Amino acid sequence: MKVRVIACGNPYMGNDGIGPAVMARLIEDHPEIDIVDGGLGGFGLIPLMEGCDRIVIVDATTGMGEIGEVRVFHEVPPSSLFPMSLHDLGIAETIAVARATGITAEIVVVGIEGGEIEVFSQEMSPEVRAAIPAACRAVLEEVKKG
Numbered sequence: 001m002k003v004r005v006i007a008c009g010n011p012y013m014g015n016d017g018i019g020p021a022v023m024a025r026l027i028e029d030h031p032e033i034d035i036v037d038g039g040l041g042g043f044g045l046i047p048l049m050e051g052c053d054r055i056v057i058v059d060a061t062t063g064m065g066e067i068g069e070v071r072v073f074h075e076v077p078p079s080s081l082f083p084m085s086l087h088d089l090g091i092a093e094t095i096a097v098a099r100a101t102g103i104t105a106e107i108v109v110v111g112i113e114g115g116e117i118e119v120f121s122q123e124m125s126p127e128v129r130a131a132i133p134a135a136c137r138a139v140l141e142e143v144k145k146g
Contacts, residue, residue: 001053003146005035005139006045008059008091014121015067015114015128019058022112022135029136033143042089046098052105054146056139059091060114060128068127070134072142073109110138 005026009019019038026035038045041059049055064071076095089097095107112135114128 001146002051003034003054003056003143004048004052005033005056005058005143006038006048007035008038008041008045008057010040012120012122013117014119015124016060016117017122017124018060018112018114018128018131018135021124021129021132022058022110022139025132025136026139030140041091042094043097045094046101046103049098049103049105049107054106054142055108056142057091057107057109058135058139059109059111060117061111062114062117064111064113066127067113067115067125068131069113070131070138071111071113072138073111076107077109077111108142110135110142 007019007023009016011017011020023035023037026033036048038048076092091109112128112131
């Protein structure tokens with residue numbers, strides 16, 4: 001069974017950098033995991049999903065709860081938690097397009113509440129930074145199910 005982790009986010013936009021931060025920790029601690037940088041998400045994720053049986057997407061959310069809260073979605077998450085940009089799709093819309101193009105993999109999303117994610121900064125808030133271990137544990141649990 002091919003399991004892939006796709007980490008999304010922009011490390012230059014403060015808390016939106018949580019996906020790349022989780023990816024870096026997982027690569028360091030678990031080099032055996034198939035994990036790729038999904039960049040800012042959207043259409044670019046679809047080729048990364050091809051040939052996979054299970055996909056775990058890691059990304060920042062907005063409006064889910066307390067900043068730093070980690071939540072796992074086994075169903076398509078609400079669009080409002082992973083908003084679209086002016087130039088590309090959000091996570092929910094990307095999953096819908098992937099399904100329409102024949103991607104049949106099980107898709108799980110690990111969301112980390114980032115609160116304000118549109119602040120130009122390379123620093124994440126202490127709450128979001130503190131969520132990295134919990135997010136890594138959530139991803140590892142989902143990878144092991146594959």
